Amino acid sequence: MSDSSHSIPIGKLLRADNSQFVAGCRVRELETPAFGSLVRASLVDDTDVYGLITNISINDDGLVRQLVSGVSIPGEYTADNRYNRNLPVEIHVLTIGYQSEGQLRHQLPPRPPLSLDQLFLCGSDEVARFTSLGAGYLRHILRLTDQPIEELLVAHLSQARRVQDSLGNPEWYEDACQRLIVLLRDDYMRLTQVLDALSELE
Amino acid sequence: MEPQANLSPENPPIGFVTGGGLEANLQVKLTVPAQTVQEGAFVVMDSGNWRFYGLVTDLQLAAVDPNYASQLNSQRFSPRLARYLNQNTLYTNLAVMPALMLEKGPDPASPEYPAWAQNRPEKVKPITVKTVPDHHAPVKLANAGDIAEIFGKEDGKTIFRVGETREQGHAVCLDLEKFVQRSSGIFGTTGSGKSFLARMILAGLIHANNASTLIFDMHNEYGPSSTSSDTGQPVSGLKQQFQSRVRLVGLGAGTDFGALHADFQLEIAHKDITPEDILQLTQTLNLKETTAATLDALQTSFGENWFSEFMNMRGKAVEEDEEGRRRPRQTAWKPGQTRRACTLAQPKACAASSAG
Numbered sequence: 001m002s003d004s005s006h007s008i009p010i011g012k013l014l015r016a017d018n019s020q021f022v023a024g025c026r027v028r029e030l031e032t033p034a035f036g037s038l039v040r041a042s043l044v045d046d047t048d049v050y051g052l053i054t055n056i057s058i059n060d061d062g063l064v065r066q067l068v069s070g071v072s073i074p075g076e077y078t079a080d081n082r083y084n085r086n087l088p089v090e091i092h093v094l095t096i097g098y099q100s101e102g103q104l105r106h107q108l109p110p111r112p113p114l115s116l117d118q119l120f121l122c123g124s125d126e127v128a129r130f131t132s133l134g135a136g137y138l139r140h141i142l143r144l145t146d147q148p149i150e151e152l153l154v155a156h157l158s159q160a161r162r163v164q165d166s167l168g169n170p171e172w173y174e175d176a177c178q179r180l181i182v183l184l185r186d187d188y189m190r191l192t193q194v195l196d197a198l199s200e201l202e
Numbered sequence: 203m204e205p206q207a208n209l210s211p212e213n214p215p216i217g218f219v220t221g222g223g224l225e226a227n228l229q230v231k232l233t234v235p236a237q238t239v240q241e242g243a244f245v246v247m248d249s250g251n252w253r254f255y256g257l258v259t260d261l262q263l264a265a266v267d268p269n270y271a272s273q274l275n276s277q278r279f280s281p282r283l284a285r286y287l288n289q290n291t292l293y294t295n296l297a298v299m300p301a302l303m304l305e306k307g308p309d310p311a312s313p314e315y316p317a318w319a320q321n322r323p324e325k326v327k328p329i330t331v332k333t334v335p336d337h338h339a340p341v342k343l344a345n346a347g348d349i350a351e352i353f354g355k356e357d358g359k360t361i362f363r364v365g366e367t368r369e370q371g372h373a374v375c376l377d378l379e380k381f382v383q384r385s386s387g388i389f390g391t392t393g394s395g396k397s398f399l400a401r402m403i404l405a406g407l408i409h410a411n412n413a414s415t416l417i418f419d420m421h422n423e424y425g426p427s428s429t430s431s432d433t434g435q436p437v438s439g440l441k442q443q444f445q446s447r448v449r450l451v452g453l454g455a456g457t458d459f460g461a462l463h464a465d466f467q468l469e470i471a472h473k474d475i476t477p478e479d480i481l482q483l484t485q486t487l488n489l490k491e492t493t494a495a496t497l498d499a500l501q502t503s504f505g506e507n508w509f510s511e512f513m514n515m516r517g518k519a520v521e522e523d524e525e526g527r528r529r530p531r532q533t534a535w536k537p538g539q540t541r542r543a544c545t546l547a548q549p550k551a552c553a554a555s556s557a558g
Contacts, residue, residue, distance in 0.1 A: 198283060
């Protein structure tokens with residue numbers, strides 16, 4: 001299990017399968033996780049499952065719908081609804097690798113996380129360690145069909161590039177871009193959309 | 203000669219085989235800039251126990267998707283991303299004509315090598331290509347050893363250097379001893395260097411002194427010195443190069459080669475010309491179908507001097523014979539010569555008259 005002393009707990013597992021999982025957190029915990037961030041779910045058997053945040057959703061219920069239809073909402077009602085009620089913010093995570101017995105791999109884990117397993121936000125060290133294994137895990141992102149992958153790639157690669165550049169390894173980003181082009185070059189429309197988005201990082 | 207290892211880091215692969223065949227040429231995907239390879243380049247491909255030798259016959263631009271080639275990627279994406287995109291989606295294909303193959307055997311360090319080495323002939327020679335290399339067989343420009351394997355190494359005797367490879371300047375040689383054992387031809391488009399190459403080969407043959415050469419120099423290109431029509435530079439002739447070993451023969455009296463004189467003149471006597479010689483030129487001279495009969499009549503009338511008599515005839519010149527009939531004017535009668543009172547239109551009458 002990775003050292004979680006520098007990792008920030010941001011939620012607990014709601015549901016999962018081998019390729020993705022959903023964690024819930026309270027609104028105040030929402031300050032830390034961001035779209036495209038690298039996160040880690042720690043399993044009871046000391047396996048860590050790594051993923052990228054692909055979506056953060058805030059659901060409604062009957063009370064919220066009633067409140068929004070009101071003329072004005074007192075501040076204490078808003079705070080109560082956000083911080084006291086048991087409606088979780090859902091963090092959707094795409095699985096991109098796992099670590100078991102000290103070995104880090106960019107493959108899907110043998111088993112998914114279990115309900116209520118803790119979800120942590122990875123610090124710079126963990127991001128460096130995970131991405132230094134190579135950029136092959138990007139293929140998992142390309143599996144997504146219901147998310148804007150170009151936005152996810154921009155969000156994640158900007159974080160990963162910052163970390164690798166700070167380690168004196170600017171070639172990592174070049175390799176990641178080349179790998180993306182090779183993976184997507186048979187899909188002209190998708191690749192050009194991704195490159196349009198990545199060009200904004202240049 | 204043992205096939206030399208082509209594993210030098212100074213000669214990295216330029217591409218790999220992606221398809222094609224013996225008839226339609228092999229297709230090679232280039233992994234280096236297209237300008238580093240030219241049409242006509244010699245290449246080698248190692249596959250299994252064989253080394254294949256081929257010639258680049260074409261270069262074709264290609265793309266993973268035509269859309270990548272139809273727009274300037276640098277105008278849409280950042281310069282770095284555009285460069286990566288072009289590197290990974292735009293490429294060049296080579297068409298390689300496989301020509302020869304040589305059994306080089308397995309890796310000398312492999313366990314199969316001793317058995318193979320025991321059974322192979324002492325001198326392994328390239329043979330005409332009979333099969334194809336595998337997919338993804340690496341393709342390299344032929345190095346000096348590869349060129350020498352096929353064309354031989356210049357030895358100052360009969361293996362004669364005729365030029366160099368375009369890319370790397372390796373010597374391309376001709377084995378003159380083998381060259382003179384077979385009929386050969388030099389073919390090429392206008393200005394491709396046929397005469398130049400022929401002159402070099404003739405110089406090599408004369409220098410090697412392993413064959414006599416009879417050169418029909420129809421345009422005075424080889425014997426006397428001349429000027430290159432492409433470069434305007436003077437080109438030394440074989441006579442200047444080899445002096446007394448070359449004899450210039452003028453075709454016909456009075457033939458000269460400027461400052462150079464013919465060693466002798468070749469003249470053909472009129473009486474050595476036969477009607478068959480004329481008939482061979484039917485198409486060239488645009489002769490009619492009646493020519494054969496005419497020639498036969500001339501020969502019957504005038505014997506071995508038929509050609510001279512014919513050449514002395516003047517068209518439409520007529521005279522009257524003893525009986526007052528008009529006939530083509532004949533040559534002046536000389537004492538002792540039988541006057542033949544016949545015309546070209548009456549060969550049988552002429553023959554009878556002569557007999558009478």
